[in-house]
Amino acid sequence: MNIADQPAKAVKTLPDAQVVTEVQHYTDRLFRFRVTRPQSLRFRSGEFVMIGLMGDNGKPLLRAYSIASPAWDDELEFYSIKVQDGPLTSKLQHIQVGDEVILRPKPVGTLVHDALLPGKRLWFFSTGTGIAPFASLLREPQTYQDYDEVILTHTCRDVAELKYGADLVAAIRADEMLAELIGEGFAEKLRYYPTTTREQSPKMGRITDLLRDGTVFADLGIDTIDAGHDRAMVCGSMGLNTDMKEILEGFGLREGANSDPAEYVVEKAFVG
Ligand code: A2P
Numbered sequence: 683m684n685i686a687d688q689p690a691k692a693v694k695t696l697p698d699a700q701v702v703t704e705v706q707h708y709t710d711r712l713f714r715f716r717v718t719r720p721q722s723l724r725f726r727s728g729e730f731v732m733i734g735l736m737g738d739n740g741k742p743l744l745r746a747y748s749i750a751s752p753a754w755d756d757e758l759e760f761y762s763i764k765v766q767d768g769p770l771t772s773k774l775q776h777i778q779v780g781d782e783v784i785l786r787p788k789p790v791g792t793l794v795h796d797a798l799l800p801g802k803r804l805w806f807f808s809t810g811t812g813i814a815p816f817a818s819l820l821r822e823p824q825t826y827q828d829y830d831e832v833i834l835t836h837t838c839r840d841v842a843e844l845k846y847g848a849d850l851v852a853a854i855r856a857d858e859m860l861a862e863l864i865g866e867g868f869a870e871k872l873r874y875y876p877t878t879t880r881e882q883s884p885k886m887g888r889i890t891d892l893l894r895d896g897t898v899f900a901d902l903g904i905d906t907i908d909a910g911h912d913r914a915m916v917c918g919s920m921g922l923n924t925d926m927k928e929i930l931e932g933f934g935l936r937e938g939a940n941s942d943p944a945e946y947v948v949e950k951a952f953v954g
Pocket residue numbers: 809810837838839840878879880888889890919920921922923925
């Protein structure tokens with residue numbers, strides 16, 4: 683929807699306000715929304731910004747949210763948890779098209795291509811809403827230009843929580859613009875490995891366990907992780923991040939940063 687089509691209440695009244703253009707609820711714990719993009723906002727796919735609402739005390743209530751849309755998109759997309767007693771998300775989950783959210787236009791983050799040394803295979807390891815920065819990077823042409831193979835793993839409690847990622851992967855594989863930019867066949871570079879931990883699905887288990895016992899490599903028909911050509915980005919709960927660091931370092935990968943690129947990077951997903 684164009685801003686010009688918005689109802690009268692969409693007139694911006696807050697500083698740094700953006701207008702909600704789309705909301706989609708997945709489960710009672712997860713939803714996605716899109717907002718207008720400030721014209722001046724430049725960011726690298728994978729970065730996060732502070733967004734939120736005006737609190738009852740008249741002060742902005744802001745949290746870090748990964749931008750789930752790619753850097754070239756006209757709008758900004760976010761993927762959020764709903765915490766019923768969470769200070770922000772208990773309110774944010776009720777936003778509707780035409781409402782305003784506050785967005786501080788200062789993008790930052792470590793889940794960016796610049797923080798990794800060149801490689802051949804790129805892994806995105808995510809749990810829950812930790813898939814958000816990868817939703818951005820997976821729609822970024824550079825991801826496929828820089829790597830021969832891109833593997834997205836997403837672990838959630840149940841099948842319904844996988845829908846956002848499954849829809850995303852299907853849309854990317856059918857994306858004609860990406861195919862035109864990167865070349866036919868780019869879709870085969872993208873491998874998708876969804877797993878659930880609390881409901882039966884074709885692949886069950888935490889990604890950490892499936893890496894430790896080699897199941898992931900056997901399922902995908904590939905060699906184990908090799909620091910010479912594998913690169914990784916990790917985004918999820920604190921537990922996932924800690925465990926994945928140990929696993930990746932066990933394979934010889936070192937943690938990188940914007941100022942000091944290496945073989946893997948980690949960031950905590952938004953939690954409350
Ligand atoms: P589990 O069900 O075994 O806790 P949440 O919705 O709580 O953020 O969790 C999202 C997914 O992340 C769940 O499937 C959860 O599995 C999984 N998970 C939680 N901690 C870890 C961890 N340390 N390593 C791998 N997966 C994890």
